[in-house]
Every structure is written in structure tokens, then in C-alpha cells.
Amino acid sequence: MSSKLAAARYGKDNVRVYKVHRDEKTGFQTVVEMTVCCLLEGDIDVSYTKADNSVVVATDSIKNTIFILAKQHPVTTPEVFASIIGNHFIQKYSHIHVAHVNIITHRWTRMTIDGKPHPHSFLRDGAETRNVQVDVTEGKGIEIASTIQGLHVLKSTGSQFWGFVRDEYTTLPEVWDRILSTEVDATWKWKKFSSLAEVQADSARFDNAWSAAREITLSTFAKENSPSVQATMYKMADQILAAVPQVETVEYSLPNKHYFEVDLKWHKGLKNTGKDAEVFAPQSGPNGLIKCTVARTSRPKL
Numbered sequence: 001m002s003s004k005l006a007a008a009r010y011g012k013d014n015v016r017v018y019k020v021h022r023d024e025k026t027g028f029q030t031v032v033e034m035t036v037c038c039l040l041e042g043d044i045d046v047s048y049t050k051a052d053n054s055v056v057v058a059t060d061s062i063k064n065t066i067f068i069l070a071k072q073h074p075v076t077t078p079e080v081f082a083s084i085i086g087n088h089f090i091q092k093y094s095h096i097h098v099a100h101v102n103i104i105t106h107r108w109t110r111m112t113i114d115g116k117p118h119p120h121s122f123l124r125d126g127a128e129t130r131n132v133q134v135d136v137t138e139g140k141g142i143e144i145a146s147t148i149q150g151l152h153v154l155k156s157t158g159s160q161f162w163g164f165v166r167d168e169y170t171t172l173p174e175v176w177d178r179i180l181s182t183e184v185d186a187t188w189k190w191k192k193f194s195s196l197a198e199v200q201a202d203s204a205r206f207d208n209a210w211s212a213a214r215e216i217t218l219s220t221f222a223k224e225n226s227p228s229v230q231a232t233m234y235k236m237a238d239q240i241l242a243a244v245p246q247v248e249t250v251e252y253s254l255p256n257k258h259y260f261e262v263d264l265k266w267h268k269g270l271k272n273t274g275k276d277a278e279v280f281a282p283q284s285g286p287n288g289l290i291k292c293t294v295a296r297t298s299r300p301k302l
């Protein structure tokens with residue numbers, strides 16, 4: 001045979017987990033709903049190449065383990081819980097050397113009823129999720145990337161786009177006032193952690209970073225008179241790096257969701273373009289897609 005197994009990982013995806021925390025004193029309940037993916041790597045080649053299942057921890061057992069760990073440990077922050085899951089597999093099975101854990105946390109925001117926070121009712125206020133990708137490698141530490149995904153935003157003015165390349169391929173007019181809309185996908189990668197204990201030592205830093213990243217994203221989007229998606233996303237990433245010292249890189253991936261003017265002058269001379277534009281046609285596609293990764297400049301050597 002002239003082939004070999006070049007890479008392999010396996011596990012359970014779409015493990016849906018819900019956990020409730022009941023505060024007996026206040027009667028308030030808090031809920032977390034997440035979708036977990038856990039993939040393992042290690043000395044598992046023979047399961048592919050020799051049909052030898054003796055090295056296989058069944059994906060069904062991986063799913064069971066996720067539920068058991070969710071019962072035994074806090075599931076917040078997702079960064080810590082994913083590290084607990086990943087660490088479990090490399091500790092428990094000597095032939096498993098890497099665990100890749102992804103957690104998508106869905107929004108269940110407490111309802112306000114009669115002006116007061118309700119003790120046990122929640123609503124899904126948007127498609128936004130808080131995600132983590134945690135890679136635990138035996139003897140090499142824990143890599144964590146935290147993400148805000150699916151945060152839909154729009155501003156009806158305060159955005160421009162001009163000065164771009166004009167040539168025989170160009171039809172887009174320059175604009176000094178346009179609609180800007182996107183679906184935020186922002187990821188910040190943490191400096192590598194040496195152990196689970198180091199990740200657990202300060203769980204709050206993950207919540208603080210998420211709040212800072214979300215606040216910086218929204219306030220920059222709202223306040224800036226944006227010259228382009230590119231310049232705006234760079235500004236956001238730069239501020240997150242300044243706000244969270246333990247973060248090494250920040251990545252944004254932003255679709256530019258276009259809203260086209262509709263010329264209605266053919267109908268009784270209706271004015272609906274330029275400064276008279278009020279009715280627009282939102283486009284499903286094609287859309288711009290703008291990405292960047294922003295890192296720290298290395299410190300000057302003394």
C-alpha cells in the first residue's frame with residue numbers, strides 16, 4: 001500500500017447540554033445552554049488502518065463524559081469548562097494526547113417582568129453566541145480562543161466609502177453617507193496557559209474580556225464615522241488588545257451586508273436616491289467579506 005494516515009481526530013459533535021443553577025436563598029435560577037464538540041487525537045491510527053477498535057473511546061462515551069463533567073463542575077465560564085473537558089480526556093486515557101473542545105453558548109437572557117428581573121424565565125434575544133475553541137495538548141498546555149459570533153448590527157448613517165481604486169472594472173460610486181451593516185465574528189486568542197489550574201485561577205478574566213470585546217465592538221461601530229469596514233475593524237481589534245493584556249491576537253471577520261438604493265423616479269417622479277433615499281433593498285448576496293488578524297508589535301529590545 002502506498003498510502004498512510006496523515007492526520008486523524010474523532011469525537012462527538014452537537015452535544016447539546018443545558019444546566020440550571022438554583023440559588024436556594026434568593027429563589028433565582030440561572031441557566032446555561034450550550035452545544036459542545038469534542039474531538040480527540042492520539043495513538044488511534046490502528047482504528048483507521050487496522051480496524052482495531054481497542055484504542056477507541058466511543059464517541060457515545062465522550063458524550064456521556066461531557067454530561068457527567070457538566071454535573072460535577074461549573075459550566076461557566078465556557079473557557080474553563082472546555083478546558084476541564086479537554087484536560088479530562090488527556091489525563092484519563094494515556095494514548096490520547098490532544099483534545100479539541102468547541103463550545104457554543106446560546107443566549108438565554110433573563111426576562112424583565114413588571115419592571116423586575118424574573119427569577120426563572122429567559123428569552124433568546126438574538127442569534128449572537130459566545131464560543132470557545134480550546135485545544136489541550138499533553139505536556140504542552142492549553143490554547144484558548146474566545147469568540148463573539150452572529151452579533152447583527154446596523155447603522156443608518158455615519159459610514160463612508162471613497163478613494164478606492166477606480167478603473168475600467170469600477171461601477172461603485174464613492175459615498176460619504178451610507179448604511180453599514182454586518183454580523184460580527186470576533187475572536188481573541190489567549191497567551192498559552194500552562195495547565196488547567198492556570199486557566200481556573202481567574203475565571204472572571206474570560207467574562208471581563210468578553211464584555212470588553214463586545215463593548216468595544218459596539219461603541220466603535222456606533223461612534224466612529226467609518227471610512228471602511230477595514231479601518232473600523234482594525235480600530236476595534238487594536239482597542240481589545242489594549243484592554244486585555246493576556247490576549248495575543250484579535251481576529252475579525254465581517255460581512256459587508258449591502259443595502260441598495262431603489263430608484264423610483266419612473267413612478268410619478270418619486271425621489272428616492274441620494275439624500276432622498278429612504279426605501280432600500282437589503283441584499284442577501286453577494287456580500288463583501290472583510291477579515292483581519294491584529295497582533296501586538298514586539299516590544300523593543302533594551
Ligand SMILES: O=c1[nH]c(=O)c2[nH]c(=O)[nH]c2[nH]1
Pocket residue numbers: 161172227228229230256288290
Ligand atoms: O468598507 C468597505 N470596504 C470595501 O473593501 C468595499 N468594497 C466595496 O465595494 N464596498 C466596500 N466597503
